[in-house]
Amino acid sequence: MHSSEIRYFLAVVNTGSLSAASEQMFVAVSAISRQIQRLEAQLGVALFERHARGMILTEAGQIFENHVRKSMQDMEHAIAQIKGLNAIRRTLIRVACTDGMAFYLLPFLFSRFREQNPAVTFSLRVLNGKEVGEAVRAGDCDVAFQFSLHPERGVDVIASFPAPVLMVMKNDHPLAQQQVRLQDLSHYPVALPEPGTTLRQLFDLACGMSGTFIEPALTCNLFSGHYNFILHTPQAITLCSPFTVMYQAVEHGLTLKALGVDQLTQRTLQIQTPPGRQRSAALTLFLQFISTEMKQQSEKIQQTFGF
Numbered sequence: 001m002h003s004s005e006i007r008y009f010l011a012v013v014n015t016g017s018l019s020a021a022s023e024q025m026f027v028a029v030s031a032i033s034r035q036i037q038r039l040e041a042q043l044g045v046a047l048f049e050r051h052a053r054g055m056i057l058t059e060a061g062q063i064f065e066n067h068v069r070k071s072m073q074d075m076e077h078a079i080a081q082i083k084g085l086n087a088i089r090r091t092l093i094r095v096a097c098t099d100g101m102a103f104y105l106l107p108f109l110f111s112r113f114r115e116q117n118p119a120v121t122f123s124l125r126v127l128n129g130k131e132v133g134e135a136v137r138a139g140d141c142d143v144a145f146q147f148s149l150h151p152e153r154g155v156d157v158i159a160s161f162p163a164p165v166l167m168v169m170k171n172d173h174p175l176a177q178q179q180v181r182l183q184d185l186s187h188y189p190v191a192l193p194e195p196g197t198t199l200r201q202l203f204d205l206a207c208g209m210s211g212t213f214i215e216p217a218l219t220c221n222l223f224s225g226h227y228n229f230i231l232h233t234p235q236a237i238t239l240c241s242p243f244t245v246m247y248q249a250v251e252h253g254l255t256l257k258a259l260g261v262d263q264l265t266q267r268t269l270q271i272q273t274p275p276g277r278q279r280s281a282a283l284t285l286f287l288q289f290i291s292t293e294m295k296q297q298s299e300k301i302q303q304t305f306g307f
Contacts, residue, residue, distance in 0.1 A: 099222055106124060133146060143271065164258060167256070191216060273287070
């Protein structure tokens, strides 16, 4: 297949008609029509349904479009990586995040990225949610990872993932194999972050609306404290996003469970960059890498624990 056939095919898909594609491409309608017919002859199927109102993709056409666009994206990524080989020298990527992301996920992904890009170094600053937003808007970091309850202004959002608040407990915990209500947590030692974090705000809101009082056995501003507490305290529970323990839960024999409370599903995890700033080749590659990795791993852990 020739590149012109693909270009004309996509032009018709994008515009919805031969005439509109003709105007966009500055090519005669008959020429575009011949190329489409030639493409359909090579594939042995009709790619479009011809109607008076325009051209509509058939099922085969939709499949072909998906593969064409994926191939083009793969080619763009390959070109970016090849260019990056020449462009990436000693490059520092400045990262800002809240504590949960710094516990394991980001250091682990930094290490994975550096396996293929050893010239890239990272500076990681752990801040509270408000400070993370200020850092990315002021350009004091190259990329930020922030849990957000609402659309963020003054930043470029590279990717956004649902980040519900989940319970974390050992697999042998009495609540691990049953549906859990918020009030059930009052019978067990619970580790919580300090007030002011988005997680604690959502949890306190949910408790207030349900009339539930939970007195934490541990309050700590570092998730490492929560994590070691549940590993060594019988029947202990803590709360976090799936991203905080997504690479460790299965390995350490932990269960992630949702509480079925709407207030605890309202957060997203956003990958943010300062607006309007040109990105280095290293940063571009890193953003592609980490967005793909987090999407794949989050889908995997959702399937594993069914939340």
